[in-house]
Amino acid sequence: xxxxxxxxxxxxxxxxxxxxxxxxxxxxxxxxxxxxxxxxxxxxxxxxxxxxxxxxxxxxxxxxxxxxxxxxxxxxxxxxxxxxxxxxxxxxxxxxxxxxxxxxxxxxxxxxxxxxxxxxxxxxxxxxxxxxxxxxxxxxxxxxxxxxxxxxxxxxxxxxxxxxxxxxxxxxxxxxxxxxxxxxxxxxxxxxxxxxxxxxxxxxxxxxxxxxxxxxxxxxxxxxxxxxxxxxxxxxxxxxxxxxxxxxxxxxxxxxxxxxxxxxxxxxxxxxxxxxxxxxxxxxxxxxxxxxxxxxxxxxxxxxxxxxxxxxxxxxxxxxxxxxxxxxxxxxxxxxxxxxxxxxxxxxxxxxxxxxxxxxxxxxxxxxxxxxxxxxxxxxxxxxxxxxxxxxxxxxxxxxxxxxxxxxxxxxx
Amino acid sequence: xxxxxxxxxxxxxxxxxxxxxxxxxxxxxxxxxxxxxxxxxxxxxxxxxxxxxxxxxxxxxxxxxxxxxxxxxxxxxxxxxxxxxxxxxxxxxxxxxxxxxxxxxxxxxxxxxxxxxxxxxxxxxxxxxxxxxxxxxxxxxxxxxxxxxxxxxxxxxxxxxxxxxxxxxxxxxxxxxxxxxxxxxxxxxxxxxxxxxxxxxxxxxxxxxxxxxxxxxxxxxxxxxxxxxxxxxxxxxxxxxxxxxxxxxxxxxxxxxxxxxxxxxxxxxxxxxxxxxxxxxxxxxxxxxxxxxxxxxxxxxxxxxx
Numbered sequence: 157x158x159x160x161x162x163x164x165x166x167x168x169x170x171x172x173x174x175x176x177x178x179x180x181x182x183x184x185x186x187x188x189x190x191x192x193x194x195x196x197x198x199x200x201x202x203x204x205x206x207x208x209x210x211x212x213x214x215x216x217x218x219x220x221x222x223x224x225x226x227x228x229x230x231x232x233x234x235x236x237x238x239x240x241x242x243x244x245x246x247x248x249x250x251x252x253x254x255x256x257x258x259x260x261x262x263x264x265x266x267x268x269x270x271x272x273x274x275x276x277x278x279x280x281x282x283x284x285x286x287x288x289x290x291x292x293x294x295x296x297x298x299x300x301x302x303x304x305x306x307x308x309x310x311x312x313x314x315x316x317x318x319x320x321x322x323x324x325x326x327x328x329x330x331x332x333x334x335x336x337x338x339x340x341x342x343x344x345x346x347x348x349x350x351x352x353x354x355x356x357x358x359x360x361x362x363x364x365x366x367x368x369x370x371x372x373x374x375x376x377x378x379x380x381x382x383x384x385x386x387x388x389x390x391x392x393x394x395x396x397x398x399x400x401x402x403x404x405x406x407x408x409x410x411x412x413x414x415x416x417x418x419x420x421x422x423x424x425x426x427x428x429x430x431x432x433x434x435x436x437x438x439x440x441x442x443x444x445x446x447x448x449x450x451x452x453x454x455x456x457x458x459x460x461x462x463x464x465x466x467x468x469x470x471x472x473x474x475x476x477x478x479x480x481x482x483x484x485x486x487x488x489x490x491x492x493x494x495x496x497x498x499x500x501x502x503x504x505x506x507x508x509x510x511x512x513x514x515x516x517x518x519x520x521x522x523x524x525x526x527x528x529x530x531x532x533x534x535x536x537x538x539x540x541x542x543x544x545x546x547x548x549x550x551x552x553x554x555x556x557x558x559x560x561x562x563x564x565x566x567x568x569x
Numbered sequence: 570x571x572x573x574x575x576x577x578x579x580x581x582x583x584x585x586x587x588x589x590x591x592x593x594x595x596x597x598x599x600x601x602x603x604x605x606x607x608x609x610x611x612x613x614x615x616x617x618x619x620x621x622x623x624x625x626x627x628x629x630x631x632x633x634x635x636x637x638x639x640x641x642x643x644x645x646x647x648x649x650x651x652x653x654x655x656x657x658x659x660x661x662x663x664x665x666x667x668x669x670x671x672x673x674x675x676x677x678x679x680x681x682x683x684x685x686x687x688x689x690x691x692x693x694x695x696x697x698x699x700x701x702x703x704x705x706x707x708x709x710x711x712x713x714x715x716x717x718x719x720x721x722x723x724x725x726x727x728x729x730x731x732x733x734x735x736x737x738x739x740x741x742x743x744x745x746x747x748x749x750x751x752x753x754x755x756x757x758x759x760x761x762x763x764x765x766x767x768x769x770x771x772x773x774x775x776x777x778x779x780x781x782x783x784x785x786x787x788x789x790x791x792x793x794x795x796x797x798x799x800x801x802x803x804x805x806x807x808x809x810x811x812x813x814x815x816x817x818x819x820x821x822x823x824x825x826x827x828x829x830x831x832x833x834x835x836x837x838x839x840x841x842x843x844x845x846x847x848x849x850x851x852x853x854x855x856x857x858x859x860x861x862x863x864x865x866x867x868x869x870x871x872x873x874x875x
Contacts, residue, residue: 340812
């Protein structure tokens, strides 16, 4: 009797110890609740090709995702595979050592990715890659094709044409731009969605090289031009208009244009399935100036450094870096996949992808969100002041440069 | 101390007391003490670094940009406290007096005044956001409708109207609470005293200032203290109406938002730093505890026992 009990106990113990190794159950965390159905589908494809590995998709509220994730990882109950943010948001999690470093050996496909995409998911200090980048977003101008056609307008090629087109819409009783700036982060979107071409690639390169700062006339003149357009062609009282209301103004057809990210297109289509959208990069001063969009990377897929099923996790990451997945991702989620060689059946996505070839990074997110005060915090509040008439573009250039000097070495002179 | 035998009654009492005590210890006392401890460490995201003593406190109080953020948020809390003292507690007292005097329709008004208190803050905040919408909001539309279009404003987008819009929403929401507490206090005033007053004077003002106000002192202690704690912990309404950044450009920033942003970061702009966040939380906690203690002691002293 006693020996039997011991035998049963031993057998149970062995099963309990061996079970995790046999089953290979992966948990996969995300903040994209709205993409659940699509991800279940991707996971099915992966599971069919990799018998013995199962993946469980779990989602958390987007605004608090980083907090929830880092708390779970710190407590040792984090997921095996997870979506992580890019740039400063990635460093928050990665610097604590919770993420498995990736190499072109463990995930060979990474070698083919565009350098800025990989950089967005790497530590700046040593260039270690921590995640497979999944999507890029583009800051540009989205317009309502029916409204443009009815008013005989074409995509503007120069700043003057943009102003003329706006005036035509205003005269016709249509709000030219739907944007409002009461929601802080919209100020950053408006500034770089509209102003990137005016700032220009040369300014960006010099800024990165440390030979220019934000007091540069190319930057401050762009802010002044953005402010003029906002005062004349944004809705009445736009400084008190919040983000959801601005979206509604555009999708309901009350406004002709919306300065925003490529992620807005899906929202507009959902709010008004009949709306016909077009996109263009906000023009520079003249038609000859390069038209630049603001480009950034959204986030990536990472593996838990302390995960029990690391081998399976890496296998799953390899799938998430494959062209097969990228194609499915672009087709089902209407997002610009960062995976090289993916094609887009959605003509709008194809156009955005084309525009991305002439871009500068979405400035503050890509380079100035690594310390406090972040460039985003500064530009958002300073632009709100400019729109309210409480500061000047030159003063903003000064405020940004001195503010960032608190932690950004090239500005510490 | 009398020895409580672990039988019958003693056991029964223990069984009733231990679970809630454990609950309070784990979910209230422990988090407060751990926040105290967190404030003394350096943090890399959510990983605890080395012990840094009072560095975090020093940073939030004296190092830019935190110093001006702290002063900005704190000064708004002070404005909110005094504004609500007048708009919420002052108006509450007047409303309570009117209800107590049984003016016509008192029954209906008693419910009407208290009804908003029952609504959730989220509902009230969204409602006011809609009221104050620059294009379709009922405030601007009505102003334009009666020919006062020049008064129509982007209320939540201007630094000089944004905070006051939030204060207005807050006082509309909560004015019923001090009203109810004051009304209860007034109803406890014995009839003999009121009869005696009526023999002496007809003046409502004398009645209020010399009799009613001193006799509702216990109610005042309660609503003043609660308002103080509420004003310095203010979070939900500004969070929903103005966002985590205290839009526009920090005009509606208060300590609650500032603490949250610092400790947990902000998706669109900020980093998370638990050390600085905890230091702020500790400072807010100590400030509220000390001042609320003083207020309570001072106000208690002027209460009259009937």
